[in-house]
Amino acid sequence: xxxxxxxxxxPGRRASLDGARGHxxxxxxxxxxxxxxxxxxxxxxxxxxxxxxxxxxxxQILPSPTLVxxxxxxxxxxxxxxxxxxxSLSRIAVGFTGGVVLGLLLGGLLxxxxxxxxxxxxxxxxxxxxxxxxxLPFLMIVVxxxxxxxxxxxxHAALVPVTLSTLQGFRRTPPAYLxxxxxxxYSRRQTIxxxxxxxxxPVIGTGIRLAFTKAWLTLVVVELVASSEGLGYLIVYGRQLxxxxxxxxxxxIVGAIGYVADRLLTILExxxxxxxxx
Amino acid sequence: xxxxxxxxxxxxxxxxGSGEQGKAGRWRGWVIPLGALLFWWFVSRHVxxxxxxxxxxxxxxHTAIDQARSGALRRALSASLARELTGFTLGAxxxxxxxxxxxxxxxxxxxxxxxxxxxxxxxLFAWIPLISVWFGLGxxxxxxxxxLAALVPVVALTSDGIRAVSPALLxxxxxxxYSKLQTVxxxxxxxxxxSIFTGIYLALIYSWLATLGAEYLLVAGxxxxxxxxxxxxxxxxxxxxxxxxxxxxxxWALNALAHAIQQRWFRDPAA
Numbered sequence: 001x002x003x004x005x006x007x008x009x010x011p012g013r014r015a016s017l018d019g020a021r022g023h024x025x026x027x028x029x030x031x032x033x034x035x036x037x038x039x040x041x042x043x044x045x046x047x048x049x050x051x052x053x054x055x056x057x058x059x060q061i062l063p064s065p066t067l068v069x070x071x072x073x074x075x076x077x078x079x080x081x082x083x084x085x086x087x088s089l090s091r092i093a094v095g096f097t098g099g100v101v102l103g104l105l106l107g108g109l110l111x112x113x114x115x116x117x118x119x120x121x122x123x124x125x126x127x128x129x130x131x132x133x134x135x136l137p138f139l140m141i142v143v144x145x146x147x148x149x150x151x152x153x154x155x156h157a158a159l160v161p162v163t164l165s166t167l168q169g170f171r172r173t174p175p176a177y178l179x180x181x182x183x184x185x186y187s188r189r190q191t192i193x194x195x196x197x198x199x200x201x202p203v204i205g206t207g208i209r210l211a212f213t214k215a216w217l218t219l220v221v222v223e224l225v226a227s228s229e230g231l232g233y234l235i236v237y238g239r240q241l242x243x244x245x246x247x248x249x250x251x252x253i254v255g256a257i258g259y260v261a262d263r264l265l266t267i268l269e270x271x272x273x274x275x276x277x278x
Numbered sequence: 279x280x281x282x283x284x285x286x287x288x289x290x291x292x293x294x295g296s297g298e299q300g301k302a303g304r305w306r307g308w309v310i311p312l313g314a315l316l317f318w319w320f321v322s323r324h325v326x327x328x329x330x331x332x333x334x335x336x337x338x339x340h341t342a343i344d345q346a347r348s349g350a351l352r353r354a355l356s357a358s359l360a361r362e363l364t365g366f367t368l369g370a371x372x373x374x375x376x377x378x379x380x381x382x383x384x385x386x387x388x389x390x391x392x393x394x395x396x397x398x399x400x401x402l403f404a405w406i407p408l409i410s411v412w413f414g415l416g417x418x419x420x421x422x423x424x425x426l427a428a429l430v431p432v433v434a435l436t437s438d439g440i441r442a443v444s445p446a447l448l449x450x451x452x453x454x455x456y457s458k459l460q461t462v463x464x465x466x467x468x469x470x471x472x473s474i475f476t477g478i479y480l481a482l483i484y485s486w487l488a489t490l491g492a493e494y495l496l497v498a499g500x501x502x503x504x505x506x507x508x509x510x511x512x513x514x515x516x517x518x519x520x521x522x523x524x525x526x527x528x529x530w531a532l533n534a535l536a537h538a539i540q541q542r543w544f545r546d547p548a549a
Contacts, residue, residue, distance in 0.1 A: 033388065036385075036388045036389050037388060037389065037391070037392035037393070039389060040389060040390060040393040041393055041396075060411075061411065061412065115306075118306040118307060119306050119307065119309055119310060120310065121307070122307030122308070122310075122311070123307070123310040123311050123314075126311065126526065126530075129526040129527075129529045129530040129533070130522055130525050130526040130529065131486070131487040131490060131525070131529065132487075133487065133490040133491050133494055133503070134490060134506070134521070134522050134525040134526065135522065136494070136506075137506045137507065137509060137510035137518050137521070137522075138510075138518050138519065138522050140510055141510060141513060141515055141518060216401055217401045217402060217403060219401075220401040220403050220404050221403045221491065221495075224403060224406065224407075224495060225494070225495070232404075235404060235407050236407065238407070239407035239410065239411065242411075244408070244411060247407050247408060247411075248408070250404075251400060251404045251405070251408065254400060254401055254404045255396075255399055255400035255401070255404070258399045258400065258401055259396065259399040262399060
């Protein structure tokens with residue numbers, strides 16, 4: 001980061017000494033520096049367009065970009081896309097929210113009470129050792145392949161990081177803050193709400209962002225395995241019909257939604273972690 | 279920064295936390311598992327006895343012994359672990375090279391970094407259908423997928439670790455007129471090692487998760503994931519529960535192994 005800033009600034013500084021010609025060169029150089037990240041994606045896109053245009057790659061392996069965007073367009077205009085996206089998003093909304101709320105409660109309980117930690121944490125750790133995919137067949141037999149299966153698995157995926165980060169955030173209150181609280185003779189309640197909780201917020205924020213990544217990953221997996229609508233289903237459906245344009249279009253949407261949500265949560269995380277605590 | 283997120287992802291923070299309790303309080307951790315086991319045994323015996331979906335602890339134990347004796351467990355587990363280690367080794371080595379390149383060269387970082395970060399955002403499992411078209415359903419496809427899963431954390435944490443080397447340390451190297459090679463060998467590598475190891479640690483966990491995913495979604499061949507699929511398709515709850523337990527124990531063993539190696543050789547001096 002610092003390196004790249006130095007690189008972008010230094011040509012400009014040198015230019016003021018070298019005069020107009022050096023200036024032009026340095027402008028070109030810093031423009032090149034700005035354009036650099038786009039080189040790889042653009043090169044890939046160009047190769048893709050040329051490759052499918054001249055038939056270097058067969059359409060069964062990689063369909064042409066125009067086909068993928070046409071598919072995307074027709075999905076969007078027919079309203080089918082919206083149906084699948086809203087199915088996926090509503091699953092995420094229920095599962096993720098449920099997982100985060102339960103995770104906050106459980107993490108708070110474990111963080112505040114050593115007794116609760118001694119009883120619950122070992123079992124929690126044992127459950128965590130089995131990844132979501134391990135639970136999938138088990139839950140499929142127990143609750144079937146309907147919506148509850150998705151809510152449970154997404155909720156479980158979100159619950160784990162939130163619980164652990166809440167526990168960690170509560171446990172890692174700087175001792176100096178607790179000393180101050182003791183000096184002011186804060187009650188237990190006051191200590192928790194005015195000292196422990198605010199200092200735990202940044203760690204919890206990181207946990208929630210991680211929870212979303214996991215929940216999104218889980219959503220795709222569950223929909224790949226067992227669903228009749230949603231983005232994951234769209235991918236499987238396209239794969240079964242060998243319509244790779246449909247598969248690629250769905251993967252693009254999955255990536256785009258994941259990216260936007262991650263950005264939003266990062267912004268939220270920065271808003272939540274007050275600089276004065278650092 | 280890397281350390282708390284590692285603990286969140288692997289639960290190792292929680293494992294460390296329970297260590298503070300001391301030996302006297304250990305028994306309390308067994309209350310819930312034993313209670314659940316008792317409850318399960320009671321329900322399977324007295325409430326829903328004979329119901330097809332319900333299995334009893336004794337039945338699971340019986341299946342476990344059966345699977346272990348017939349060699350089915352050994353075959354499935356060794357197939358899964360061989361796959362996991364191949365994919366992990368490939369992905370982690372590629373990740374180290376790419377991560378080091380991104381960490382050392384600002385040019386490479388500027389060129390590839392943003393594309394890599396965008397790629398990272400696409401949910402890993404969304405690639406499986408494409409991988410199955412390109413590489414089939416066999417071991418090649420699985421190993422490709424596993425390497426991909428292992429590659430991502432190694433690249434991210436290796437390049438972060440190298441870039442986070444304190445400028446003061448690099449200044450000292452410059453004062454001593456270290457050659458480029460010496461700087462990397464004596465300054466950059468030791469400083470970045472904890473972060474690099476964290477990436478490898480995560481890669482091990484991710485590739486285990488991906489092994490299951492690959493066996494589950496690219497159904498061909500044998501493996502512990504296939505045991506689960508079989509059990510679930512035949513509605514054999516005992517086989518499913520057994521599979522879940524094996525997966526949990528294997529994951530725990532991999533986790534504990536990596537944790538022990540980290541504690542022994544790669545302890546972050548700052549933590």
